[in-house]
Amino acid sequence: MGAPEVPFIDTCFHGRHIAPQILVGLSPDGWRLKDYEARDGYKALKKILGADGGPGMTQEEVIAQIKASALRGRGGAGFPTGLKWSFMPAKLPIQKYLVCNSDEGEPGTFKDRDILRYNPHIVIEGMAIAAYAMGITVGYNYIHGEIFSVYQRFEEALEEARAAGYLGSNILGKGFSFQLHAHHGYGAYICGEETALLESLEGKKGQPRYKPPFPASYGLYGKPTTINNTETFAAAPWIIRNGGEAYLAVGRPNNGGTKVFSISGDVERPGNYEIPLGTPFAKLLELAGGMRDGRKLKAVIPGGSSMPVLPAETMMATDMDYDSIAKAGSMLGSGAVIVMDETRCMVRSLLRLSYFYYEESCGQCTPCREGTGWLYRMVKRIEEGKGTAEDLDQLNRVADNIQGRTICALGDAAAMPVRAFIKHFGSEFEHHITHKTCMVAHYD
Secondary structure: OOOOOOOEEOOOOOOOOOOOOOOOOOOOOOOOHHHHHHOOOOHHHHHHHOOOOOOOOOHHHHHHHHHHHOOEOOOOOOOEHHHHHHHOOOOOOOOOEEEEEEOOOOOOOOHHHHHHHHOHHHHHHHHHHHHHHHOOOEEEEEEOOOOHHHHHHHHHHHHHHHHOOOOEEEEOOOOEEEEEEEEEOOOOHHHHOHHHHHHHHOOOOOOOOOOOOOOOOOOHHHOOEEEEEHHHHHHHHHHHHHOHHHHHHHOEOOEOOEEEEEEEEOEOOOEEEEEEOOEEHHHHHHHOOOEHHHOOEEEEEOOOOOOOOEEHHHHOOOEEOHHHHHHHOOOOOOOEEEEEEOOOOHHHHHHHHHHHHHHHOOOOOHHHHHHHHHHHHHHHHHHOOOOOOOHHHHHHHHHHHHOOOOOOOHHHHHHHHHHHHHHHHHHHHHHHHHHOOOOOOOOO
């Protein structure tokens, strides 16, 4: 169907079969149902339903395995998946919904679109497993508006799954029914926030809702709803086939399994890398070919543009898992690793990020609507050599008045980079203000 190529890398550097192999070992044309079934596809669904000749699994047993795996939400928050699934009243005989958040709009993140492009059936199976565990009969996959070819491919995969009896009524003849639909978004970054996504699914303007109530009690169309990221659902089939403890053993305590990291910036081989959680950043950088043109590492944003930037020496001593990154002073987020070398001006880098959040604010909350504009204009003034000595304190004050004071986390996403860039690279900002020029000699 002519889907554009986006590089992904086979990074199974352990000498064994690692979980969940979301992208590892795939070929660009191996996304069809027959290819997925050849990779043990839909065996997990057959297992829980007892369609493989076995006894099947209860809803509680499925959730227990997800809990044992220490699978955490791969969309950014890192919330324990099994715990989230347990919030849904599985036995309650009312309409409930399951939603996959594939609205991947975070700068630097491009893993979910590759999962849907190269391995769509793993998401379909993962969602069917989740639906069974929570007693849900209807689901939606909300796909980012700027990747229409991926949306088309997922629709084709849905048709294959329905024709094979993996979706629909009375799946595999075992009395379980689950209808799954794809929904094409329109490219608004704010719709990556789960309640704004629900508003958009309902046909309304994509703006975040006040919480509480939370989606688990009042979600899509006012019904109980569970929302997970694309990669989170993609991990479920391997866990059910092999057991939660086996998945946990691949990563670290509280950080089970593998994670797909999207590496961009000043590296030799940008792309998606699936590695066990807890892998040292230095190893990940090596897998990406090291620094481009032999330059020195200067800074890394470890989890997408909304996460605090970290200096090179901190990152080189840090492992890639939720707890290690938090200890270093940032967050793993969506796993988008933005690498910057010695030629990068931190003022100009922050200017680009600040402009993005200024443009993408939905305008619902005054601190975000007005504050993101102030941040952008102040950083722009510094970059253009018009800054004053008071601007750095003012930037921090404005960031303080945004962070934690908005309905959703977009305000935090705009504020945290500003504070971190000034904290770790304040000398560059001071040089811009004092000398009216950049201190980086070889910016390109």
